[in-house]
Amino acid sequence: MSEDTPKRVHDEKSLEKLTVKELREIAAELPHERAIHDMKKEELVAFIREARGIKESASAAKKKHPVKIRMAKPALKARIRELKALQAQARGSSDRGGLVRLRRQITRLKKKSRHVAAA
Numbered sequence: 001m002s003e004d005t006p007k008r009v010h011d012e013k014s015l016e017k018l019t020v021k022e023l024r025e026i027a028a029e030l031p032h033e034r035a036i037h038d039m040k041k042e043e044l045v046a047f048i049r050e051a052r053g054i055k056e057s058a059s060a061a062k063k064k065h066p067v068k069i070r071m072a073k074p075a076l077k078a079r080i081r082e083l084k085a086l087q088a089q090a091r092g093s094s095d096r097g098g099l100v101r102l103r104r105q106i107t108r109l110k111k112k113s114r115h116v117a118a119a
Contacts, residue, residue: 015045023048076113080106 015023023044027036030051039047049055071079083106090098 015048020044027051071112071116073113073116076109076116080109080113083109 018026020041023041024036024039027039027044027048030048032047032051034047036044036047083102087099087102087106090102
């Protein structure tokens, strides 16, 4: 009876909530051709679902959407230079609110340019 308890817990729990170690234990019981220890968590979950014939639910199919890049790196750099020129003018006129706004815009654009460079 103690052997049935862990299996019931695994069936009731969502596969995504299990750890990789637990998923490997479940997958080891199933017939397989590929090495289980080489699989990542998503691959293990897919393998177990396929072997058990479980259909993937809509809530479990959460995928990250790729970020849309609107400007290329040279265009971002050009915009940063424009904003820095405006920032210099705002410093001369002692426009504190404008300086804060421009600094934040420049910071956001720098982050975007790093993101574009990494992609």
